[in-house]
Amino acid sequence: MAADFFRITLAQLNPTAGDIAGNAAKAREARARAAADGADLVVLPELFLAGHPSRDPVLKPAFQAACRAAIEALARETADGGPAVLIGTPWTEDGKLYNACVLLDAGRIAATRFKANLADGDQKRVFTRGPAAGPLSVRGVRIGVAIGEDISLEDSSNYENVVETLAETGAELIVVPSRSCYVRSGGDRRLSAAVARVTESDLPLVWLNQVGGQDGEVFDGASFALNADLSVAAQLPGFVAEVATLAWSRGDDGWQCRGPVTTLIEGEEADYAARVLGLRDHVEKHGFTGIVLGLTGAIESALAAALAVDALGSGKVRGVMLSGPGTSQASLDQAMAVAARLGFAAERVPIAAAVEGFERALPGPLAGSARHQLLAGVRATLLMALASLSGALAVVVGATAEIGDVAGGFAPLEGIGPAQLRRLAALRNRWRFADALGPSGEVISPALITSPLEARDDRALADRASSDAFEG
Template sequence: MSSAPADQLLIALAQLNPVVGDVAGNAEKARAARVEAAGQGADLIVFTELFIAGYPPEDLVLKPAFQLACRQAVEALAAETADGGPAVLIGSPWVEAGRLYNAVLLLDGGAVAAARYKVDLPNYGVFDEKRVFAPGPLPGPIAFRGVRLGVPICEDIWTPDVVECLSETGAELLLVPNGSPYRRSVYDERMNIAVSRVVESGLPLAYVNQLGGQDELVFDGGSFVLNADRTLATQMPNFQERIRLTRWERWADGWRCETSVRAPLLQDDEADYAACVIGLRDYVEKNRFPGVVLGLSGGVDSALVAAMAVDALGSERVHCVMLPYRFTSNESLSDAAGVAEALDCRYDIVPIAEAVEGLEQVLKPLFDGRPRDVTEENLQSRARGTILMSISNKFGSMVVTTGNKSEMSTGYATLYGDMNGGYNPLKDLYKTQVFRLCHLRNRWKPAGALGPDGVVIPENVIMKPPTAELRENQKDQDSLPPYDVLDAILERLVEREMPVASIVAEGFEAPLVARVERMLNIAEYKRRQAAPGVKVTPRNFGRDRRYPITNRFRETV
C-alpha cells in the first residue's frame, strides 16, 4: 500500500424502515435521510432494495398505477439532486421496454443517471420474485464521479456470476442494496457469502440491508462493510434504524473503507425476541391500529405475548383481559394479575360462564343423549375468542393471538377460539423456546423496548405445568408428548424435512414419531386459517412451508 490516498469518497449507508405501498412516505423518508447525509458531507447515500416500493411488494408491483407512482417518485427525487448535494442510489420497481425490473437507480445531477437491474431473482422459501420481475442482464459498473461502482442487488451476490462480471468490467468497489429477512443463523450465512465475493473479486463490499417488519417477515438491518482484505470496516446494529457515514480512500491497490464503529449484533434468543417485538410493532403501526388486546390466561404463552406487546407499543396501548370459567384456577387468576401489574397495562376480568352455558343451552336439543367431550371444551375457547373480537370491534384494538409453533404444528388449538386474532408474535417459536424467552426477558430487553426493566413474568407462570384449563386437572401433556421431546421431533419434521425412519434412527420412539407426524399433517387446515406471525426459523408455516390440505401421503415407520 502506498503512503497516502489518492482520492476520497464519503458514502452514507441508509438502514431504514420503509412501508410497502407508501410511495410518498418512503420518498419523504429518503429525502430526510439525504438531508442528514448532506449534513455529514456525504457524496452518495445508498438505500436498500426496492426502497421506494417497500419490500417485498408481492403482486402489488404488477399494478400499472403503482409502477407509475414509483417512477414518478424516483424522478422527483432525481430532480432534487441538481442542488449539488449527495447523489442517491435507491431501489425501485422500474419498467423499461415493457419489462418490469427490480432496479437500483443512481440519481445525480438532477437526473436518473444510471439504472441496474437485478439478475438473480430468488424463487424459494419466502421469495417469489420470478412471479413478478423480469431478470436483468449481467451488469457493468456505474460511473460515478471518477469511480466505477459495482451494484449487485441482494441475491446477485449469493452466486459468483454477477460479481465476477462486475469485476471483469472494471468495478472498483461493490455496493449491495438488500432486502434480506431475518432468520436464525442468517448472519453467518450473509457474512460467508460476502467474504466469498470479496475473495473472488478482490473488491471491497458494502452490504446495506432493510430494517423493519412486513407482515410475517422481519428485516433486521445489520449492514456492514468488508474491505478487500476481508477485514470488517464497519458493522451497523441489527433491529435499529441507522444512517452511517463511511469514509473511503483510494490507494494504489484499490479502495479501502476507513474502520469505524463495529456494533455488536444480537444473536440467538435475543435476536429472536427482538424480531418478534419489531414484527408486532410494525404490523400494528403500519396498519394503523391504536393498540392491541389479548387474552391473559395466567400461562406462559400469553404472558410472553403481553411482554412483547408492551415492549413494542408501550403499556398504555396494551389491554389484557382475563376470561375465567369454572375450570380457571385461583393460581391462574393470581398469575395473570401479576403479569398485568408487572407490565403496568390495563387488565380486566370478563367471566365467560353465561356465554358458555348459553351456547350449551342453545345446542342442547341437538346434542341430547350424547356425552360431553372436546366439543364443550372448545365452546369455552370460542366464547373467549368472540369476546376478544367484540372488544376489538368496539375499541379498534387488534386482537393478538398467543399460540406457539408446537401448538400450530400439532393442531393443539381451537379454530375461531384461541386462534382468533390479527397477528401472532409466537407463531414460529416452539414451546421450549417460549420458556427460554420468558427467562431472557426477565433479565434483559432489546434497545428501544418500551416495557419496564426487570422481572415482568412471575416465576410461577414459567414453572407451573402448562394447561389450557378446559376441564378439571387438565395438563397439556395429557394430550401432547413432553415439550422437549415434541419440539425435537417437530424441528426435524418441519425445519429439516427428515424422513420418519431417520428420526426413529436417532433414538425417538417409532409410535411417537408416527403420531406427531400424523398430527402435523392433519392440522394443515387449521394453519391455513391462522393469523400471520413473525418468521424466525429457517422454515415457518405460511410463506416457507406450503403443504396441501387434502393430502393422503403418510410415511411408514
C-alpha cells in the same frame, strides 16, 4: 479525475409496503443526513420505494407509474449538488418489470441496474431477470451494484456471477442493496456470501439491508462493509433503523474504510428482538391504536404480554381475562400479576353466558377437546370484538392462536414450542432488548417459568392454557 476519498451513507431504514410517498420522504431525510455528513452517495435498500418485494400491487400499472413519478421527483432534487442517491424500486422498461436500483444525480436519472438472480417465488413470478451490467460512475468512483441475491453462492446454469462481471468491467467498490428476512444464523450465510465475493473479486463490499416488520416478515438490518483484505470496515446494529456515513480512502491497496462496528445480538436474543419488531410494525403500519391481549395466567400469556409492552409500551396494551364460571382464583391472580409486573391495565370479562348460548344450540353436551375448541372460539371472537371497539389489534396465545389468526388477530408466539417458551421468558427476566419499551428486570414470574409441565406437543400445551382460563 479519480477521487481518493469517497463517503457513502447507508440508510438502513424501515419502509412501509405501498406507502410510496412516505418511503420517498424517508429517502429525502436520509439524503439530508448524508449531505450534512458530506457524503457523495446515499444508498437505500432493495425495492425501498415500494416497501414490499413483489406482491400483487407491484403488478398494477398505476402503482408502477406512481413509483416512477416519485423517482423522477427525487431525481430533480439532486440538482442541488448534494449527494447522489441509489434507491431500490420496481421499474418498467420496454414493457418489462424489473427489480431495479436507480442512480439519481445532477437532477436526473443517471443510470439503472436490474437484479439478475431473482429469488424463488414472488420475485420470479413478477419480475423479469435483468442482465449483469458494468459499474456506475459516481464522483469519479466506479461503483458496482449487485442487488440482494446477486451475491449469493448458488452455482447453477441459470446463475449469473454479477460481482465477477463488475470486477472485470472496472468496478472499484461493490454495493449490495438488499431486503433479507431475519432467520436464525442468517447473518453467517450473508457474511459467507460476501466473503466469497470479496475474495474472488479482490474488491471491498458494502451490504445494506432493510429493517422492520411487514406482513409477517421481519427484516433485521445488520448492514456491514468489508475491506478487500476481508477485515470488517463497518457493522450496523440489528433490528433498529440506522443512518451511517462511511468514509472510504484510496491507498496503494485500493479502497479502505474504518467505520463503526456494532456487536450484534444473536441466538434467542435476536429471536426475541425480531418478534418485538414484527409486532410493533404490524400495529403501527396497519394503523391500530394499540393491543388487546387475552390473558390466561399461563406462561405463554405472560411472554406475549412482555413482547406487547416491549413493542408498544404499557399505555397501549390492555389485558382481558375471558373467564368461565369455574376459572380458578389462582389463574385470575396469575393473570393480574402479569399485568401488574408489566404495568398495563387488565380486566376480567366473564364468558359463561356466551358459552351457554352456544351450548343451548347443540343437541348434546360437548366434552374434551371439542369443548376446548368451543371455548377457544368464543374467546377469540370476543377478543376480536373487544379489540375492534377501540381500533386495537387482538393478540392471541395458546389454543386461540390458530383461530384468532384466521379472524384477523396476531399470534406473536407462532412457532415457539414449550422449551423455547421457557427459555425466552427466562431470557427476558435477565435481559432487555435495547429498543424495548417495557421495564427492565424480572417481568415474568419465575414460578410460571419453572412450574412443572409434562412433555407434550404444542397443541396439547394450547389446550392446557385454554382449560386453565375456561374451567367449568
